[in-house]
Amino acid sequence: MSGFSSFLSQLGGLLGGSGSEFDPNSPMMWFYIGSIAIIPLFMMYAQKFQSRVILGEISKSLAKLKTMKEGARREAVEYIKTAIKASTSSDPAGGVDRFLEFFTIMPVDLDPSGIVRKLDHIMRTRDDRLRAEIRKMCAGATDQEVSKVENILEAATALNMIYKIVRHFYLMGKRTTSMFVLVQLQMVMPLLLEEAEALQKAINAFKQGQPIGDGIGPMVVGKMMLGKEKKLAAKETVYSEGEYKGRKLYLLKAEGPMGTVGRPGEAIMRLAGDMGIKIDVIVMIDAALKLEGERTGDVAEGIGAAIGGIGVEKYQIEEVATRLDIPLYAVIVKQSVQDAITIMRKEIAEASEKVTNTVYSVIDDKTTEGQSVMVIGVGNTMGVGQ
Amino acid sequence: MLFRKKKEVKPEIYSEETCQSCDEKIRRKFDEGDYIYGSGTQCKKCSSSKTLVTAIYGEYPPDDKH
Numbered sequence: 001m002s003g004f005s006s007f008l009s010q011l012g013g014l015l016g017g018s019g020s021e022f023d024p025n026s027p028m029m030w031f032y033i034g035s036i037a038i039i040p041l042f043m044m045y046a047q048k049f050q051s052r053v054i055l056g057e058i059s060k061s062l063a064k065l066k067t068m069k070e071g072a073r074r075e076a077v078e079y080i081k082t083a084i085k086a087s088t089s090s091d092p093a094g095g096v097d098r099f100l101e102f103f104t105i106m107p108v109d110l111d112p113s114g115i116v117r118k119l120d121h122i123m124r125t126r127d128d129r130l131r132a133e134i135r136k137m138c139a140g141a142t143d144q145e146v147s148k149v150e151n152i153l154e155a156a157t158a159l160n161m162i163y164k165i166v167r168h169f170y171l172m173g174k175r176t177t178s179m180f181v182l183v184q185l186q187m188v189m190p191l192l193l194e195e196a197e198a199l200q201k202a203i204n205a206f207k208q209g210q211p212i213g214d215g216i217g218p219m220v221v222g223k224m225m226l227g228k229e230k231k232l233a234a235k236e237t238v239y240s241e242g243e244y245k246g247r248k249l250y251l252l253k254a255e256g257p258m259g260t261v262g263r264p265g266e267a268i269m270r271l272a273g274d275m276g277i278k279i280d281v282i283v284m285i286d287a288a289l290k291l292e293g294e295r296t297g298d299v300a301e302g303i304g305a306a307i308g309g310i311g312v313e314k315y316q317i318e319e320v321a322t323r324l325d326i327p328l329y330a331v332i333v334k335q336s337v338q339d340a341i342t343i344m345r346k347e348i349a350e351a352s353e354k355v356t357n358t359v360y361s362v363i364d365d366k367t368t369e370g371q372s373v374m375v376i377g378v379g380n381t382m383g384v385g386q
Numbered sequence: 387m388l389f390r391k392k393k394e395v396k397p398e399i400y401s402e403e404t405c406q407s408c409d410e411k412i413r414r415k416f417d418e419g420d421y422i423y424g425s426g427t428q429c430k431k432c433s434s435s436k437t438l439v440t441a442i443y444g445e446y447p448p449d450d451k452h
């Protein structure tokens with residue numbers, strides 16, 4: 001015991017005490033002992049404590065995601081019940097739930113040759129099936145109403161999927177107490193929450209048929225099409241013919257104000273391929289993701305097929321352009337993911353004039369009189385007519 | 387404040403109309419059923435009914451970084 005006392009006395013000296021003798025009545029002495037004793041505890045259990053803290057944080061975010069996905073489902077059901085008055089289905093909740101769990105199996109990519117054709121076939125089947133399901137749920141609804149419901153349900157499905165994936169990794173991390181799973185989830189959580197919030201806001205825009213940031217391409221081309229005859233180029237895709245400084249213009253966009261992106265790939269294959277319309281230059285206008293630090297609504301021009309999505313439309317446009325040796329020019333409007341799926345921001349709407357001028361300057365520079373130009377407004381044309 | 391919760395900022399949504407006769411532009415609150423290049427209300431300057439909704443957008447307060 002005397003040995004232990006002398007050890008403590010020395011320790012007390014090291015930690016700033018007088019060091020002369022061990023005084024069990026000194027509260028500072030016990031504080032020092034406690035501080036040192038806690039170190040091995042942390043060495044053994046630090047990771048467990050950290051896991052607990054991370055689990056707590058993820059659990060809070062998961063609860064937020066759950067509220068969002070339940071809210072989205074409720075809003076979809078309410079919208080079908082109240083806004084689609086002709087709906088014959090008494091309670092659309094069952095249909096909405098079925099829609100939320102709907103899945104698509106991607107084609108096998110072991111032999112990638114011809115995969116785009118397979119992908120196109122699967123995506124078309126999916127679109128047709130979903131549209132048919134919605135029509136069954138909202139019997140008698142107009143095309144525009146059906147497209148609104150489709151967009152709302154797609155946002156609700158995305159929210160449901162985010163929630164289920166986060167819950168999967170949360171429960172897996174909890175079960176295995178794997179720090180690696182939990183830390184990765186914690187790192188991506190702010191981005192996932194941001195995306196989920198954007199999807200939640202997008203539902204409001206879709207319900208009211210308001211244009212979204214992604215609609216800047218159709219907005220620019222829609223203006224060029226005003227007062228001209230609109231012809232059907234492909235499903236939900238229209239085109240008009242115009243003239244600019246001796247050049248023939250073919251203006252193409254999804255048919256608005258429905259919430260659709262149309263089928264520009266199929267349209268260009270039909271116009272330039274099957275119908276044999278001679279096109280010398282293609283100019284595509286689309287919304288593009290900005291990098292952090294770039295300003296929303298900035299306009300830039302470049303080369304290539306400016307179109308997002310799964311890749312089928314891009315492939316079709318590139319295929320026609322390469323086969324017929326047509327140069328592809330792109331004009332983009334920069335915006336964040338959130339801006340692209342929520343109500344169009346003022347900065348984006350104001351960029352439309354600059355985009356129009358850029359398109360005309362590309363036509364001036366890259367074509368001569370007598371040539372033909374196809375201008376494609378790419379994006380969701382919700383709330384944008386022509 | 388360091389730990390103040392971020393307040394959600396909702397945008398004001400406007401429809402911008404342009405008169406096809408006198409080119410007058412007016413901005414009003416968005417009404418359900420409005421769409422870009424759809425017909426607008428009567429022009430207040432020349433009373434023409436040929437107005438067109440030329441833009442619909444959400445305006446955030448100036449300090450919102452979004």
